[in-house]
Amino acid sequence: MESDMNQTEQRIRDRLAALPEVPLPEALWQRVDARRRRKLFQRKLGVGAGVFALAGVLAFKLLLPALQSDEVRAPRIVAAAALPALSDAQADIRAIDQALQAAYDRGASDAEVAPIWAARAALLAGVQSARPAARQDRG
Amino acid sequence: MPATHEANPDEAALIRRARGGDHAAFAQLYQAHAKAIHALAFRLTGNAAAAEDITQDTFLKMLGFLSGLRSDAPLRPWLKKVAANSAIDRLRRESRFSAQQDDDAWPDDSASAADKQELLGIMRRLPPLTRTVVWLHEMEAWSHPELAKRFGHSESWSKSIVSRALASLQRELQDGE
Numbered sequence: 390m391e392s393d394m395n396q397t398e399q400r401i402r403d404r405l406a407a408l409p410e411v412p413l414p415e416a417l418w419q420r421v422d423a424r425r426r427r428k429l430f431q432r433k434l435g436v437g438a439g440v441f442a443l444a445g446v447l448a449f450k451l452l453l454p455a456l457q458s459d460e461v462r463a464p465r466i467v468a469a470a471a472l473p474a475l476s477d478a479q480a481d482i483r484a485i486d487q488a489l490q491a492a493y494d495r496g497a498s499d500a501e502v503a504p505i506w507a508a509r510a511a512l513l514a515g516v517q518s519a520r521p522a523a524r525q526d527r528g
Numbered sequence: 529m530p531a532t533h534e535a536n537p538d539e540a541a542l543i544r545r546a547r548g549g550d551h552a553a554f555a556q557l558y559q560a561h562a563k564a565i566h567a568l569a570f571r572l573t574g575n576a577a578a579a580e581d582i583t584q585d586t587f588l589k590m591l592g593f594l595s596g597l598r599s600d601a602p603l604r605p606w607l608k609k610v611a612a613n614s615a616i617d618r619l620r621r622e623s624r625f626s627a628q629q630d631d632d633a634w635p636d637d638s639a640s641a642a643d644k645q646e647l648l649g650i651m652r653r654l655p656p657l658t659r660t661v662v663w664l665h666e667m668e669a670w671s672h673p674e675l676a677k678r679f680g681h682s683e684s685w686s687k688s689i690v691s692r693a694l695a696s697l698q699r700e701l702q703d704g705e
Binding site: 397398400401402404405406408409410411413414417418420421422424425428429433501 | 549551554555558562563566567570571576579580583584587588591648651663666667694697698701
């Protein structure tokens with residue numbers, strides 16, 4: 390009884406497997422590819438907005454000590470404030486390095502990583518120019 | 529019957545490149561798998577437009593980093609699973625679900641004799657839910673526990689659907705011979 394059922398099932402399975410092929414519509418590729426391009430564009434837009442926001446935050450952090458220096462302060466107090474700012478900037482550089490690593494791991498294109506590199510270079514330049522000033526003030 | 533799938537290192541590289549926006553890599557993956565995925569979607573839904581939508585969504589999901597697909601995992605079974613799940617979701621959305629569980633929803637005998645002789649015709653006349661369950665069980669090797677879980681029913685529900693469908697198919701094929 391059970392073997393009859395198995396035979397029946399196998400026969401039907403064979404017939405199902407032998408059904409005529411379903412033709413793949415040629416136009417479907419254009420449709421899928423167009424959606425892929427749109428999705429890719431939206432993703433790049435998202436990455437760009439993220440990098441822009443990150444650059445804004447970093448620029449604000451870098452400019453903050455300079456804005457504060459307009460106020461009347463003793464030079465040694467400014468130097469003391471510059472030290473934590475420096476370590477903040479170094480932490481930001483480490484965060485950017487991690488973002489770069491993650492981008493390379495997922496195979497991001499050069500266009501995607503370029504703004505991240507630019508933000509890193511700007512931050513690094515700020516750190517390097519802040520270092521001598523801090524040393525001078527301490528000495 | 530489904531073959532055992534193993535991860536293909538070339539394919540893993542293609543997936544990584546496609547996710548990075550490489551057009552040629554995506555085209556190559558589409559070329560390799562679209563026919564099988566579209567055919568499965570068509571068999572499960574019986575609807576050309578739905579099959580195209582499901583194929584498109586499946587390939588776009590492949591590009592998502594949160595899709596659950598690791599780039600070192602075999603691609604074809606993952607694509608098939610996504611397509612099958614989309615077809616099941618569509619069935620549910622279209623609210624045919626409850627009607628198909630009814631005994632009266634079994635196909636009528638009003639089709640032409642020529643149609644009866646064709647298994648394709650018989651499959652087309654199966655209620656959508658039955659067709660989906662039978663195809664997944666017989667051709668995609670989904671187990672009864674898997675079917676029961678995915679459709680939110682008991683294993684005996686799945687066994688009953690499949691066994692009645694097979695008996696009906698067998699009867700119709702014998703009548704046609």
